């Protein structure tokens with residue numbers, strides 16, 4: 001009994017270590033187990049790596065949409081990167097770079113995969129994905145906070161109005177950007193903020209349809225104050241707290257292509273860069289392990305049943321901080337349970353693979 005609990009804690013610590021070594025975690029991700037695997041050191045893997053680095057290192061793009069393809073015939077890889085419309089180009093590239101590293105790590109042999117961060121989405125496939133509306137999977141993430149029951153219906157009313165306006169605005173965007181964000185008033189003196197975005201390769205009609213599908217996923221009428229819906233071709237988010245930068249409508253012009261020192265071959269410089277980051281990460285994760293171990297032991301000593309603790313911490317009140325760095329014991333405990341949930345997701349993603357990208361599942365945060 002006791003030893004099985006210890007084993008559980010140890011495996012949880014291990015998961016946290018694995019988690020800590022990599023980049024910040026995705027909001028959600030899917031490896032498509034149904035679209036074939038590649039072997040390591042294959043042409044496909046090489047093409048995928050080339051494609052991904054060409055996406056996140058293309059400094060001529062300042063509108064947050066990256067589309068490319070690499071390789072030939074059966075080894076051709078197609079990729080799309082999309083940043084939230086208010087994200088600056090350098091942050092966007094950093095986000096896509098992090099996504100590339102994490103997604104290929106989480107889906108080490110899958111030809112097709114997709115991952116979402118707060119600020120960007122990355123997908124790749126062995127079939128063409130450009131200008132094709134893909135509305136599956138649909139992932140809904142919502143927080144536990146609600147408006148009071150008396151006002152739930154009016155809140156939903158105001159929300160659907162705001163979303164309808166923003167949907168029209170986003171779909172009317174051009175081939176570089178299909179994005180709209182705005183706010184409106186809601187009952188109980190709340191302000192509602194919402195953001196909708198499509199990949200801009202979609203037609204106006206496809207974007208509109210994709211957003212309609214996304215909006216349908218919002219849990220109706222129980223007063224949910226904040227939620228997101230993630231779909232490969234579009235996404236939406238609303239909250240009663242402001243979460244986007246309303247000032248950055250037109251992105252700043254990119255710096256002029258000044259010096260020609262930037263066109264150096266990416267060989268030695270990159271290698272020393274990676275070894276440096278690896279050292280930093282290892283040192284950081286050793287410190288992290290010590291921290292986690294002591295916290296886990298405290299939790300273990302304080303709580304007789306880890307399962308009950310998990311259930312408690314799932315209804316955390318600081319769910320807004322999920323994307324943030326781990327700061328306190330509370331959020332560590334949340335992370336702890338989130339990883340258990342995430343591993344469930346992982347096996348569920350396995351099951352989803354049977355239907356390809358055709359299934360729907362929901363994630364509660």
Ligand SMILES: *[C@@H]1O[C@H](CO)[C@@H](O)[C@H](O)[C@H]1NC(C)=O
Nearest residue numbers: 035036037074111126127128
């Ligand atoms: C993608 O790979 C799978 C499995 O190898 C294959 O069945 C499918 O035909 C490929 N798609 C394209 C467009 O080549």
Ligand SMILES: *[C@@H]1O[C@H](CO)[C@@H](O)[C@H](O)[C@H]1NC(C)=O
Nearest residue numbers: 033034035036037038109110
């Ligand atoms: C791909 O690999 C996964 C395990 O990583 C396996 O479950 C799946 O059956 C493989 N798919 C194909 C088509 O070989």
Ligand SMILES: *[C@@H]1O[C@H](CO)[C@@H](O)[C@H](O)[C@H]1NC(C)=O
Nearest residue numbers: 054057058059060061066067
């Ligand atoms: C960057 O992307 C643009 C638009 O897709 C493309 O025309 C250009 O060739 C790319 N530049 C590099 C260096 O890949």
Ligand SMILES: *[C@@H]1O[C@H](CO)[C@@H](O)[C@H](O)[C@H]1NC(C)=O
Nearest residue numbers: 067068069070078128130201
């Ligand atoms: C996006 O990529 C596809 C496939 O490589 C290509 O056909 C298309 O022209 C690209 N579009 C843009 C805007 O770069």
Ligand SMILES: *[C@@H]1O[C@H](CO)[C@@H](O)[C@H](O)[C@H]1NC(C)=O
Nearest residue numbers: 022023024091092094095098
């Ligand atoms: C990418 O990951 C690094 C840590 O690995 C982090 O410092 C950075 O903020 C991340 N970039 C974005 C845009 O999230």
Ligand SMILES: *[C@@H]1O[C@H](CO)[C@@H](O)[C@H](O)[C@H]1NC(C)=O
Nearest residue numbers: 143144145146219220222224
């Ligand atoms: C809102 O409704 C959905 C489905 O109807 C449910 O799963 C979810 O738990 C509810 N959220 C809250 C905060 O009550």
Ligand SMILES: *[C@@H]1O[C@H](CO)[C@@H](O)[C@H](O)[C@H]1NC(C)=O
Nearest residue numbers: 154157158161184185186187
């Ligand atoms: C919010 O909804 C109420 C009732 O449905 C309506 O009277 C009010 O005008 C709406 N406010 C906004 C900003 O849509």
Ligand SMILES: *[C@@H]1O[C@H](CO)[C@@H](O)[C@H](O)[C@H]1NC(C)=O
Nearest residue numbers: 257258259260261262263264
């Ligand atoms: C940049 O290129 C120009 C010619 O194209 C050359 O005269 C100049 O020395 C180069 N500058 C550097 C820093 O390499």
